[in-house]
Amino acid sequence: MQRKLMFLPLLFIALFQAKAQSELSVEYIMRDPSWMGTFPSSASWSDDSETIYFRYNLDQDPADSLYKIQLNRDQKISKVSWLELRSRERDEASYNADKTLRLYQIDEKLMLEDLSSGNTEVLLEWPENFADPKFLANEEEIAFSSKANIYIYNLSSKTIRKATNISTSSKPKDNSKGNATDLPWLESENLELLAVVREREEKSKMRKDYRESFQDGEVEEFVYYTEGKSPVNLQLSPDGKFASFTIYNSSNSKNTKVPDYVDASGYTVDLNARAKVGTSTPAQAEIGIYDLEQDTVYFLTASELPGIKDLPDYVSDYPDKTWEEKERTVSFSSPYFSPDGSRAIINIRSTDNKDRWIAEIDLNSGKLKTLDRQRDEAWIAGPGIGWSFSGGTMGWLPDNKHIYFQSEESGYSHLYLLDVSTGEKKALTSGKYEVFDPFLSKDKKSWYFTSSEVDPGERHFYQMPLMGGKAVKLTSMTGNNDVSLSPDEKKLAIVYSYSNKPAELYLQDNKAGAKAVQLTAGQSDEFKAYNWRDPQIVRFTAEDGAQVPARLYTPDPAKKNGAAVVFVHGAGYLQNVHKWWSSYFREYMFHNLLTDLGYTVLDIDYRGSAGYGRDWRTGIYRHMGGKDLSDQVDGVKYLIENHGVDPDRVGLYGGSYGGFITLMALFNASDTFKSGAALRSVTDWAHYNHGYTSNILNTPEEDPIAYRRSSPIYFAEGLKGNLLMAHGMVDVNVHFQDVVRLSQRFIELGKDNWEMAIYPVEDHGFVEPSSWTDEYKRILKLFNNTLLQE
Structure with missing residues (x-):
C-alpha cells in the first residue's frame, strides 16, 4: 500500500508533463548565447557624422568586435579593420570650446587634429608618460600632466614651461646652522x-x-614636497593661475582569500578578494590647491561644512551607547573649474553615506562655501548623484555663473541649476520620474537627456532649452532608446530593444516625430522560430498600500497547472520590470519555458529596485528582507486572488540578492513558499563588501540590529520548505564561504530538506553553458517535483 502511495505523485507528474509540453528545453536555451544571433551595443559616430560604429559579431568571433555602417554609401555592415581601429584610438581626447580642434595622445606623442580640415600634426614628443592634455581658456596654451607635475605647451612659441613644482620626496632638512x-x-x-x-x-x-655667495639676492625656488605620497588627478585651472591635485591615503583593510580548487597548476591557489564590511578604513582623498602666483599649496578641509558633526537617526535605537559628536570623514571629488578659471566647485560626500555637499572653493584661501546640501537618513544615491570620489552629473554653464547637478531632493533624481553668486537654485526637470545622463548641446543652448517620464518601464531621449522649459521627446519607439547623438547633432543612432526583442540599431533624424529606420537584423532563424512572450506589466497592492510593479507571464488556460514561480532579480538596486530586452535574458527564456509547462510566473521590482525614485530605493534601509520580502508575499496573494494560483504550489528563485531573498522567504515566509532555489546567495551581510552594504545597513559594529534582522543565517531554523542552493566556488563577490557557513547551521539544526549544487570553475556570474544548464535543470526539477504534486 505504501509503494502505491509513493507512486501516485510520480504518476501525477508524468500525466501532467504529457499534457503540458514546450518547444523549449533547459539545454536549448542555456547554450552559448550566440545561438540567439548577434545584437549591437555601444554605438558611436565618426567625426563627419557619416559613419556609425558599434560592437557586433557577424563572424562568430570569440568576442564582439567593432563594426561600422557608412551612411553615405551602401549602408552595409562591415568589420572595422585593424588599421582603421588603430587610427580611431584617441587616448585622453579633449577639445577646444567650439570643438573644431581635438587633442589626443599616441604613446608619448601629443597630437592636434583640425576637425574641419582633417589635418593632424604632432605637437611634441614627450620623453615620459603624460596624461590629460587640455586647452586653457585662451586656447593658445595646452596643459598636460607628467611625473606628478603640470606642464604648459604654447602653440605660438612652441615652448614648454613647468607650471608646478611638486616633488614626491621628503623636504630636505636645514643644516645650515648646525655644528x-x-x-x-x-x-x-x-x-x-x-x-x-x-x-x-x-x-x-x-x-x-663660495658658490652660493654669487646667488645672494635670488629668491629660493618654491618646491612642494609630498613626503613620499603620489599626487594624482592633476589639473590646471583654465586661466592657468591654480592647479589642483589629489593625494589618496590608502585604505587599511584585511582582504579575504577565495580558494581555487581547479587551478591549472593542479594546486589549490588562493585568490585575493575584497574585505568585509566595516573591517576596513576606506581610502581618504586630500585635495590640494596649488596657487601658482603665490607659490603656495593648501588643502581643503570639511570642518566648516553645515551638519558635519550630525549623528544619524538610528543612534536612538542604542540608548545605552554613548555616541561621540565628532567631525565625520568625507570623500572629495576633484574640483570643477569654471570655463574662465575664476571659480571652482567641489562635490563632497560623507563616508557614512548620509550627506552630499556641493561647495564653492575660495581659490585664494581654500575656504569652502556650501552651495547645496542633500541629506538622507538612509543613504545618498540615485541616477547622476555620483559615488565616493565622483561628482556624478556636475559642471558649469558657459556663463561662468551657473552650475548644474542632479539631486533627489524632490524624491526623484532631477537636473538642477544653481547661481553661484546668488545661491538661487532652479529645478530644470520635475515630476515622478528620473533623468539620466544629461549633457549640453554643441552650441551650449540646450540640454539632451534620457528620462522615464513616459513610464518607469520606458526610456526616451529629450531636448530642452538651457535654462529650462518644455522638454521635447525625440524618440517614439516603446521600450528602451539608447541614443548616441551625431557630432553635427542632425542624427540619432539608437540601440533599441523591446521586452521580447533583443537590441537592434536604428537611425533617426534629430527631430520629434521622425521615423526610426532599422539598420541591423541580428536575430537568428532559431531564435525567431519561437513566439517569445511579451510579459504583461501589472501593479499589485502591497501591505503598506504601495503599488508594486511586476512582470506577469500567464499560461494557456488549457495547460495551466495552478502552480506559480516568483523570480527575484539580483543586484537589489536594479530594474527588471520594463519594456526592453532584459539583461536577465536567460531567466526570461526560462520563464517562457515555465509558462509553456503551465506555471504562472511573476517577476517583481520589489522595494530597493531602481527606476522608482528615492523612497522605493531606500525602502530596504536597515532591514533587508523586510519590505523587499513582504512585496514577494503580497505578489503571491495577488496571484492567488486574481490568477487562480494554488496557495500550496508556489516557489521562488533568484541569484545574488535574489538568492538572499529566496532564503529569507523560505525561513520567514514558509507558509507562502513551498520551494526555492537560492543561487550565489548572501547568507550573512556582515560578510559582504563595504561599499554596497554600509550604504544600506551602516556597519556591523555601529548598527548590529540592522545586520541581525537582515541576515538569513540568523533565521535558518525557520526552513520548512524545499531548498536548493547553488554557488560558484571561485565567487570573489559573494564568497562560497557564505553557503558553507549556512550549511553548517542546517546540519546543527538537523535540517534535511535542503541540497546544494557547487560549481568549481564559476565566479559570481556564470560563464560556462554547461554550468547554466546544470543549474537550471536542477531548478526545474525542484519545481516539478515539489509544486506539481497533489
Missing part, C-alpha cells in the same frame, strides 16, 4: 678623531659657501 654637536653621534665622533676627514669636510663647506 658638530647637531650631527649624529658616530659622525661627530669620526670628525673629532680624524683630522684629515675633518679638514676635507671644512674645505667642502667653504667651496659650497
Whole structure:
C-alpha cells in the first residue's frame, strides 16, 4: 500500500508533463548565447557624422568586435579593420570650446587634429608618460600632466614651461646652522678623531659657501614636497593661475582569500578578494590647491561644512551607547573649474553615506562655501548623484555663473541649476520620474537627456532649452532608446530593444516625430522560430498600500497547472520590470519555458529596485528582507486572488540578492513558499563588501540590529520548505564561504530538506553553458517535483 502511495505523485507528474509540453528545453536555451544571433551595443559616430560604429559579431568571433555602417554609401555592415581601429584610438581626447580642434595622445606623442580640415600634426614628443592634455581658456596654451607635475605647451612659441613644482620626496632638512654637536653621534665622533676627514669636510663647506655667495639676492625656488605620497588627478585651472591635485591615503583593510580548487597548476591557489564590511578604513582623498602666483599649496578641509558633526537617526535605537559628536570623514571629488578659471566647485560626500555637499572653493584661501546640501537618513544615491570620489552629473554653464547637478531632493533624481553668486537654485526637470545622463548641446543652448517620464518601464531621449522649459521627446519607439547623438547633432543612432526583442540599431533624424529606420537584423532563424512572450506589466497592492510593479507571464488556460514561480532579480538596486530586452535574458527564456509547462510566473521590482525614485530605493534601509520580502508575499496573494494560483504550489528563485531573498522567504515566509532555489546567495551581510552594504545597513559594529534582522543565517531554523542552493566556488563577490557557513547551521539544526549544487570553475556570474544548464535543470526539477504534486 505504501509503494502505491509513493507512486501516485510520480504518476501525477508524468500525466501532467504529457499534457503540458514546450518547444523549449533547459539545454536549448542555456547554450552559448550566440545561438540567439548577434545584437549591437555601444554605438558611436565618426567625426563627419557619416559613419556609425558599434560592437557586433557577424563572424562568430570569440568576442564582439567593432563594426561600422557608412551612411553615405551602401549602408552595409562591415568589420572595422585593424588599421582603421588603430587610427580611431584617441587616448585622453579633449577639445577646444567650439570643438573644431581635438587633442589626443599616441604613446608619448601629443597630437592636434583640425576637425574641419582633417589635418593632424604632432605637437611634441614627450620623453615620459603624460596624461590629460587640455586647452586653457585662451586656447593658445595646452596643459598636460607628467611625473606628478603640470606642464604648459604654447602653440605660438612652441615652448614648454613647468607650471608646478611638486616633488614626491621628503623636504630636505636645514643644516645650515648646525655644528658638530647637531650631527649624529658616530659622525661627530669620526670628525673629532680624524683630522684629515675633518679638514676635507671644512674645505667642502667653504667651496659650497663660495658658490652660493654669487646667488645672494635670488629668491629660493618654491618646491612642494609630498613626503613620499603620489599626487594624482592633476589639473590646471583654465586661466592657468591654480592647479589642483589629489593625494589618496590608502585604505587599511584585511582582504579575504577565495580558494581555487581547479587551478591549472593542479594546486589549490588562493585568490585575493575584497574585505568585509566595516573591517576596513576606506581610502581618504586630500585635495590640494596649488596657487601658482603665490607659490603656495593648501588643502581643503570639511570642518566648516553645515551638519558635519550630525549623528544619524538610528543612534536612538542604542540608548545605552554613548555616541561621540565628532567631525565625520568625507570623500572629495576633484574640483570643477569654471570655463574662465575664476571659480571652482567641489562635490563632497560623507563616508557614512548620509550627506552630499556641493561647495564653492575660495581659490585664494581654500575656504569652502556650501552651495547645496542633500541629506538622507538612509543613504545618498540615485541616477547622476555620483559615488565616493565622483561628482556624478556636475559642471558649469558657459556663463561662468551657473552650475548644474542632479539631486533627489524632490524624491526623484532631477537636473538642477544653481547661481553661484546668488545661491538661487532652479529645478530644470520635475515630476515622478528620473533623468539620466544629461549633457549640453554643441552650441551650449540646450540640454539632451534620457528620462522615464513616459513610464518607469520606458526610456526616451529629450531636448530642452538651457535654462529650462518644455522638454521635447525625440524618440517614439516603446521600450528602451539608447541614443548616441551625431557630432553635427542632425542624427540619432539608437540601440533599441523591446521586452521580447533583443537590441537592434536604428537611425533617426534629430527631430520629434521622425521615423526610426532599422539598420541591423541580428536575430537568428532559431531564435525567431519561437513566439517569445511579451510579459504583461501589472501593479499589485502591497501591505503598506504601495503599488508594486511586476512582470506577469500567464499560461494557456488549457495547460495551466495552478502552480506559480516568483523570480527575484539580483543586484537589489536594479530594474527588471520594463519594456526592453532584459539583461536577465536567460531567466526570461526560462520563464517562457515555465509558462509553456503551465506555471504562472511573476517577476517583481520589489522595494530597493531602481527606476522608482528615492523612497522605493531606500525602502530596504536597515532591514533587508523586510519590505523587499513582504512585496514577494503580497505578489503571491495577488496571484492567488486574481490568477487562480494554488496557495500550496508556489516557489521562488533568484541569484545574488535574489538568492538572499529566496532564503529569507523560505525561513520567514514558509507558509507562502513551498520551494526555492537560492543561487550565489548572501547568507550573512556582515560578510559582504563595504561599499554596497554600509550604504544600506551602516556597519556591523555601529548598527548590529540592522545586520541581525537582515541576515538569513540568523533565521535558518525557520526552513520548512524545499531548498536548493547553488554557488560558484571561485565567487570573489559573494564568497562560497557564505553557503558553507549556512550549511553548517542546517546540519546543527538537523535540517534535511535542503541540497546544494557547487560549481568549481564559476565566479559570481556564470560563464560556462554547461554550468547554466546544470543549474537550471536542477531548478526545474525542484519545481516539478515539489509544486506539481497533489
